[in-house]
Amino acid sequence: MRYIKSFFFISLMSLSLSAPAETALQVITLQHRFADDLLPTIIPMVGIDGTATGMRNQLILRASPDRMRDIEMIILQLDVARVNRRITINTVSYTHLTLPTIYSV
8 A cells, every 4th residue: 555655646746747847756765864854955945846745764856957966965964864862860869968957036
């Protein structure tokens, strides 16, 4: 079922009448990021005559060859492994600490 949806979606994009003939369709499989992570950066780059969408780890792009080269360069910079960090918090118990008593007159 997943492959049927992907095929249907790609077929619709390739049959799009709004895209001029000088644009190219390309599916880019991401290695370290999800398409939703990169789409906010990629969508403005495709231009008026292009489209950008994605599913899971695949970007589906239609853009002019010049724009496609620029997009591919940006994807190479953004599709990098995430850095996992471990945060350790030490807590101190103050239950055995005696605080001075303050008297007021």
